Amino acid sequence: MLDGGIPRGNTVLISGSCGTGKTTLSLEYLVRGAQVHERGLFLSVTEASHKIQQNLATFDFFDKRLVDDGTLTFIDVPVLYEKLGLSKQEMTTEDIDLFVGAVARLASDLKVQRLVMDSITSVCYRIRHEEEIRDLILKLGKSLSDISCTTLLVSEIGPQENRYSLYGVEEAIADGVILLGNVQRRGDLLRTLKIIKMRGTTHSRAQYVLDLTPLGVLLAPYLKGGRGWEAA
Amino acid sequence: MSRPPPTPSSKAAAAGPAQPAEAPRDPIFGIPEVDAMLAGQLPKGWLSILTGPPGSGIEILAKQFAQAAGARETVTYYTTSERTEDIRRAMRDFSWRDDLRIVNLSDDYHDTVLSRDLEVSRFREKGISPQEIAQFRLEKLEAPPVNFVTRMLVELAALDKPFRLIIDSLDFFLEQAKPSAVVSLVRQIRYRAQRVGGFALLTLHPGIHEPRTVGILDDVADLLLDIEISKEHMQFLHHLTIRKVRNHPERTGSVKITVGEKGVSSAP
Numbered sequence: 001m002l003d004g005g006i007p008r009g010n011t012v013l014i015s016g017s018c019g020t021g022k023t024t025l026s027l028e029y030l031v032r033g034a035q036v037h038e039r040g041l042f043l044s045v046t047e048a049s050h051k052i053q054q055n056l057a058t059f060d061f062f063d064k065r066l067v068d069d070g071t072l073t074f075i076d077v078p079v080l081y082e083k084l085g086l087s088k089q090e091m092t093t094e095d096i097d098l099f100v101g102a103v104a105r106l107a108s109d110l111k112v113q114r115l116v117m118d119s120i121t122s123v124c125y126r127i128r129h130e131e132e133i134r135d136l137i138l139k140l141g142k143s144l145s146d147i148s149c150t151t152l153l154v155s156e157i158g159p160q161e162n163r164y165s166l167y168g169v170e171e172a173i174a175d176g177v178i179l180l181g182n183v184q185r186r187g188d189l190l191r192t193l194k195i196i197k198m199r200g201t202t203h204s205r206a207q208y209v210l211d212l213t214p215l216g217v218l219l220a221p222y223l224k225g226g227r228g229w230e231a232a
Numbered sequence: 233m234s235r236p237p238p239t240p241s242s243k244a245a246a247a248g249p250a251q252p253a254e255a256p257r258d259p260i261f262g263i264p265e266v267d268a269m270l271a272g273q274l275p276k277g278w279l280s281i282l283t284g285p286p287g288s289g290i291e292i293l294a295k296q297f298a299q300a301a302g303a304r305e306t307v308t309y310y311t312t313s314e315r316t317e318d319i320r321r322a323m324r325d326f327s328w329r330d331d332l333r334i335v336n337l338s339d340d341y342h343d344t345v346l347s348r349d350l351e352v353s354r355f356r357e358k359g360i361s362p363q364e365i366a367q368f369r370l371e372k373l374e375a376p377p378v379n380f381v382t383r384m385l386v387e388l389a390a391l392d393k394p395f396r397l398i399i400d401s402l403d404f405f406l407e408q409a410k411p412s413a414v415v416s417l418v419r420q421i422r423y424r425a426q427r428v429g430g431f432a433l434l435t436l437h438p439g440i441h442e443p444r445t446v447g448i449l450d451d452v453a454d455l456l457l458d459i460e461i462s463k464e465h466m467q468f469l470h471h472l473t474i475r476k477v478r479n480h481p482e483r484t485g486s487v488k489i490t491v492g493e494k495g496v497s498s499a500p
Binding site for chain 2: 048049050073075076078079080082083084085098101102105106109110
């Protein structure tokens with residue numbers, strides 16, 4: 001679908017409403033990278049990272065040794081907030097710079113090539129102005145791109161939203177947008193995946209059905225489910 | 233209150249004859265002239281506020297108030313600015329009891345607020361490494377900031393016998409909480425003192441708080457004492473003024489005091 005993958009150093013928005021598989025898709029992205037010795041960092045904003053690891057353990061593709069040997073690192077962003085004194089409701093421009101600096105420092109110290117922020121929407125909740133959100137994503141994207149780190153930013157949107165991010169600015173700045181959704185078909189809820197944009201690739205624009213299996217995320221062409229399975 | 237200060241000796245003499253007939257009394261401050269001005273005894277449940285600028289000796293007088301407590305009173309000294317061992321050392325230097333219960337709010341403040349601020353400044357300045365962040369657990373972050381007013385109220389509720397309670401100083405509470413919460417705390421202290429028969433002494437620095445708050449606090453207090461410093465012939469003179477005695481305006485007045493080996497005493 002992506003004609004070979006996400007270009008290295010790109011910042012990609014993974015958008016979708018709740019239960020569409022954003023977190024699982026991002027986690028699998030990290031684990032698959034780790035399996036080929038690309039170090040990964042998962043920054044968890046909303047959920048406790050130890051819970052995410054517990055959930056991850058139910059997937060066959062996950063191997064806890066990847067965490068133990070440091071190939072994969074999980075960090076709770078609230079810890080970062082607290083230790084940087086960003087616990088207030090609102091982040092100032094200085095706070096945003098500190099936050100981006102801290103994330104970039106962690107990514108560079110850990111020498112990660114893949115980073116997931118779940119979710120960027122929760123981080124943006126603390127920022128008042130659109131320009132500052134734009135600033136945050138630009139700076140984050142740039143500093144991670146400088147160390148050739150590919151970044152997935154998980155973006156939460158409402159089920160009926162006609163844009164790909166809550167604030168509208170994230171999607172414009174990101175190098176790519178992958179949209180996950182739920183579709184009702186004959187009474188069943190199907191997960192779908194579309195690539196909206198991906199700079200630097202000639203990507204497919206078809207809608208796929210996404211299936212979360214113990215083996216990981218599986219994709220099938222929409223309305224043709226059951227045949228021609230291919231791995232993500 | 234513009235009447236001339238009463239002569240302490242004459243007051244003491246006036247209070248003298250009544251003494252033998254009554255049960256033995258615990259000193260109020262342990263300054264005979266001042267105790268005599270207050271007729272030798274504070275009514276049960278009285279709350280006093282002692283104000284004075286830095287260096288005026290209000291902390292020593294607060295400790296002397298703790299020292300003067302009788303055997304039946306449990307004494308608790310809440311400090312917001314001194315180290316516990318310094319208070320005990322000061323008490324020993326004056327040959328006073330050093331067995332009083334000291335609750336050090338400044339330690340709590342340091343542990344919960346200042347040390348955290350320090351750590352935050354370090355991380356903001358130097359950045360945070362993966363090794364450092366790995367030490368912190370998400371579950372441990374949830375500790376809410378200490379509410380010192382609530383903490384005091386819990387302490388108060390546990391006082392069920394006659395007590396002498398000293399808070400040095402109320403300034404800390406006024407810095408940490410809303411004035412209305414502090415006023416309410418002071419009312420609670422007074423109410424508790426009246427219920428179980430206790431005395432409270434709170435120290436306050438003059439001139440740094442809202443006049444409105446100070447006005448209300450003055451109103452709640454039964455006894456108001458000020459220490460003032462003046463300079464005369466290259467020497468500092470300390471005056472202890474009793475500014476308010478509830479229902480006894482005639483007992484107000486001023487005494488020249490000095491701090492010596494035995495603590496605060498009236499100066500010749």
